Each structure stands twice: as C-alpha cells, then as structure tokens.
Amino acid sequence: MSTKRKTTIQDLADYANVSIGTVDRVIHKRGKVSPDKQKKVEEAIKKLNFNPNLLARTLALGQQFVICSLFPGTTHPNSYWSLPKRGVTEAVVDYRDYGLECHAMEYSLFDELSFVEKADAIIDMNPDGVILAPLFEKESLLFIKKLDEKKIPYVFIDAVIPNQKNLSYIGPDLKGSGHVAGKLMSSMLNSFDDILILNFVKGLENSHINIIEKGFREFFSSSKDLGNGKINSVTVPSIEEADITRELTKYYIKNPETKGVFVTNSRAHIIAKYHAMHELPIKLIGFDMLEANILEMKNGNIDFLISQRPISQGAMAVKTLFEFFVQKKTPAKIRHVPLDIIIKENIDYHIKLQEPVNDKL
C-alpha cells in the first residue's frame, strides 16, 4: 500500500528554487535570508503542508536529555511509591530513542537529611530536568531554589508547593478527593450516622491531610440534608499497626455508633483487617490500590478506594518534560489527575492496566 510521501525540506527547496540550507534557515529563523526567498519558502511550507520529521530531527541533533526523579523510597515492594516510579520508568523507555535518560533518586520519608543528600547529588549532576515529589516542604524549597538558579525545569508530582516556578504540577486535587470521599460515604450511610476521619502522621504529609479532611467535611456541610451525625477526626501519630490498633480500640469503645471510616491515606487495609477481626459492620473508604488494599477490598472489608492514577502521574511527568525539551510545549501549570473510584466490581480492570506491558521484539 503506497501513499503520498511526506513533504521534506528538499521538497520545499525545490518548490522555492533554493537549497535546503536556505530552507533550514527559514525554518529555524536563523536569518541571513533575502526577503523574497524567505517569503517563497514560507509559502512552500504552507502550500506543501510541511511538518518536520521529528525522528530525523532528533537523529540529526543527537541531543541527550538527562532527567532525575526524586521520590520517597519504596519501603515495601508494593508500596505506593513504586507506582509513580513504574510510570516514570515505562515512559522513559518510550523516549529512550529520543535521547532521554532518567536517574531515579530516592529519599526516606523518615529522614529529611536523606532528601537533602539526594537533592544535592542531583544538583551536582546538573540534569536537564527534574521530577520531584516535594513531601518535605522546607527542604524542597531549598532544592528548587537551586534548580531555579540553574534554570533547570522541574515538575511536581503527587504533592505540590504553591507559588513556585515549577513547570507543572501533576497530581490529585486534594480537596476534591475529600469531596469524592464524602459523596461516596454519604451514599452508603444514613444522614444521621457517625463518621470517623482517620489521619496518620509521617513526615510532612500533615498539610495534605488537612486539605483532604477539609474537603470531606465541606461536602457534608454544603448540604443540610447530610452529615447530621457526628464527624470526628483522629490523628494517629504513627504508622505502626500496633499503635493504630490501640488508638482505634480506644475510639470505638468511646464511640460505638461509628458507621463509617474515611482513611486519608493509603493504609485503609490496616483498618479493614481490624474491622474484619472484630466483626464491625463499618463502611470504609481509603486511598490507593496497594496490594494490601486490593486484598482487603476483595475480602469485602473496604468499600471504596480512591485512586489517583499513580502510574499515569509518573508517565505524564516524563512526557511533560520531554515535550518541553523537544517541542517547547509549555504544559498547564496544574494538571489534576482523575480520581478513580474503585470498588470490588471494577478493581480487576484497574489492576490489569497496572500490569507491566508484554514482551518485546
């Protein structure tokens, strides 16, 4: 099956009776072209509908882009942060032939110093772009100040520090995720049922949590028909299962009428197991499709999970930087990922999508 060839610069040159060198100067606005030929070439570009071949261009330029990612380390093999990381890795493969390379750096969520160390290492590496999950706000600010100085573009992922010069933020709308959780909770409960909001503290995640909780409460307060029960929030200053269990027991003994729990991070599975063990018919909503959460959802111990497409986030971040480098595309400053509502009945399709792609060659 043959079809019309694509227009090349040689075609333009022929049309305008000039050499490809002149065409090239026009295309790249390098000047040194007489006005009449300039016009003629521009006419050719329009008339022949010229689109430069990105492949050939890339090949000719032989450019090399190095980006660094700085994410929290994956404590468990299937923890949340392995997912954005996966998205980055997969996207980098797509752009490998275009000269893109990525160095993945990790810091510990329990150690600000590790963040600083890795950040410095990135600065030393002098990359072309950075993908950053700015969970330590203070340290992140110091880091991006250096990036700004070196004019290295950076993309925030998953979390955001407002009013910075980041190229883009790719992640959830935290308040919106609270709204979604509120709606889902209200659809399962009666308006007078009591609800518990459960926060965990670790590092600087606090500020985020507050916004999620705010959104959740906002949903109920925006309607007089809803949320006539109590909505309490408890913050457990630990992510240890023992600590959580203890706090939970304390709370439930005091508040036996609790009908729904909203866990503002990815650890709903711990609560789910607790509910199952104590045969508590309490509705449960949490975040993220971790292995453990998937299991508890399938066991019927989690009713809704809200997922923020962590893999897509990673892939989008890479794509954003690449398009900025190669095509000078300026992305939207804020790009909220869809908040996927996961239930037992549709979770398998989402898992399938998470699975690595098939064999090569």
Add this chain to the structure above:
Amino acid sequence: MSTKRKTTIQDLADYANVSIGTVDRVIHKRGKVSPDKQKKVEEAIKKLNFNPNLLARTLALGQQFVICSLFPGTTHPNSYWSLPKRGVTEAVVDYRDYGLECHAMEYSLFDELSFVEKADAIIDMNPDGVILAPLFEKESLLFIKKLDEKKIPYVFIDAVIPNQKNLSYIGPDLKGSGHVAGKLMSSMLNSFDDILILNFVKGLENSHINIIEKGFREFFSSSKDLGNGKINSVTVPSIEEADITRELTKYYIKNPETKGVFVTNSRAHIIAKYHAMHELPIKLIGFDMLEANILEMKNGNIDFLISQRPISQGAMAVKTLFEFFVQKKTPAKIRHVPLDIIIKENIDYHIKLQEPVNDKL
C-alpha cells in the same frame, strides 16, 4: 549535561572486529556469518547493552503503514463515537513520523448497507491494518473473512465478536459493567426497592445489552440480602425522545414504586430530564460521558455514570497495531478497559483529561 553515548552497531562492530554489515546480519538473523564471529557479536550486544535505535531504523526502512478505522458515524457532534475517533486521531499524530497513516471510515448505525460499502472500500484500499467496531455482526463476519484472506490484521474496539482471528479486543467487559452498575445501584437503594432496567434498540446492539442486563441481575441474585424488590426491564424499540418519554410514562404509572433506573446505554440524559421535569426522586445510572450526560450529572439528575474510556480505546487500538507492525509485539487477545465510575464530584477531572492537548511548537 553529557553522558555516555548509546551503543551503536558501529560500537558492536569495533568490539567484535567485524564490519557493521556482519553485525547487521547477526542482529537480523540473516545468517551467512561464521560461528566464531557470530558468537563474538552476540557477546558484544550483551556486553555493550545494545538497543537498536528505533528512530534510525524507521528512517532507514522508510516504511509506511496505512490503517483504516471503521466506526459508526457521529450523528451529533458530541456523540459517543466521536470519542474513540478522537483517541485514534491523537494516537496517529504520535506515530505520524513513523510512517503511520489512518483513513477513518464511518457507517450508519441504521444502515447495514453503509457498513458493507465502507468495508468493501477498505478491502480495496488494501491497508496494513484495520480498527473495527463490529456492531453489525453478520456484515462484520463477512468483512473480517476477507481481511483474514488478505492476512490483514484487525483489532476490535468497543464491541467484540467471539472466536475470531482478531489481533485483540479493546473494550469493556459488558457483564462486568452490569456488575458495577448493580453494586452502585444497591449502594444507593434499600434492598427492597424496585428497579427498572432500560434498554433501547438500535441496530444490533441488542446482544450487548442483554449481557449488560444479565450482569446487573447477576449482581443482585448473587446475594440474598440484595434485590428483594422487583427488577423489571423495558426495551424501547426506538431512540426518539418522544417514544422514550411515552414508554416511560406508561411504565411509571403502572410501577409508581420504582426507586432506581439503570440505562444500559449512553442515553441516560433523556431519562434524567424526564425525572427532573416530573420531580421524580429516582436514582439513575447510565453510561458514558457525553456532553448531555455530563450536563445532567452536574444538574444532579444522574447519580452515576460508567465510562469505558472511549478515547483510550481508540488510542490503544492504534498503538496495538503500530507495535505489532514495528516491534512484532503480539498483544493480549482481550484487553478490558477500566470501567470508570463517574460522579458529580470527580467528573471535572475526567473532562479535563478528555480535552484536546495544548498547543504545539
């Protein structure tokens, strides 16, 4: 920022003390290489971690791929089928430089003959691959028989004819979508509430609808605690608003206790308007993020929409064919898209994702 260059075939040649011609023969298993040099080159590939540059390869081959899509025509500007079409178009742009070209064909959902005509046109065109929405089963079977004869690979999208030689099916799990709808409905209603399943007929969609309805009923029958109310189904043999309204009125007068409606296609917006007009507090679940459905959801007249990522479907189909052509990747035969649960609170994020990408260059 400089970094180690990527390994080229020249590097391999140097390492193995042969010419690039020999390297090429090894890479492409063209034979005519002495065993010792063969081994040496293979060693070089491993040691230098060689990955052929897809860009240079594509450029060198100068290959041209032509695919055709055969979808139902878009009756309204924002109808369902404009979305997969959008996905195809956008993906084709991504692969344009790789020599991919797509001819979009459309048939009328009310005219089998138009399908046959376009199908024949595609056969005449002798494309390298086809993306097909096989909504007319009988005619589709004739079409793919011809495709099989000509060894033209094809991908089913949105709908599937079982047991064919299609490269892949990309679309929803229909029964699963019924399960999801069932779960969502049950979460909103009491177990003894009456439910109406609403089907519309147009063309051969019937068979699909039956499966969706089956899934919906299956969900309720699988639990003794649920679905103790009546679950009736009505099939309206038209998609005209007037006809639908009449049938609905007839039904509601006979069944005033109806508490929930499940519309098995994308026309929930019509029912939504009816409910609003008559002030009926009936829960409503439908499919697909059409403009009209989005509006009614925002108005509060639709509770849940189930979306099957129509844009992704189109994009995935293109990607599948391309990877099959270029990288000989064999896709999974069935790829069910995630069933997105859309509510008023998360619809905006999904709309944003649907919007066309930003400016170029």
Add this chain to the structure above:
DNA sequence: TAAAAAAATGTGTGCCTACACATATTAATG
C-alpha cells in the same frame, strides 16, 4: 572601478540502520 566587507546561498557531513551489491575468503570439483 577594484578591493574589501557583508550578506546570502549552497555543499557536505554526521546521526544510525537496513539492504543491495561488491569483494574477499574458503570449500569443492575436475
């Protein structure tokens, strides 16, 4: 008006691969 300077335009090479073709090496045959 010739020479020098400036501006405009053209040419050639590299990027990496695939493939046709040319050449070199080895094996087989009389």
Add this chain to the structure above:
DNA sequence: CATTAATATGTGTAGGCACACATTTTTTTA
C-alpha cells in the same frame, strides 16, 4: 593445482534533518 562454486565479509547508499563551513552574490568603501 587451477577453476568454479559457495560462503563469508565489507562497502555504499538512502532516509530527513541540523549545522558547520565553503562559495557565491551583493553592498560598501577607498
């Protein structure tokens, strides 16, 4: 051992583009 056949190996070119450099044309200056 010379000759042919078979096999192995090397070379050249195309593909579209960017860029450095060479060459031509025009303008300026003495």
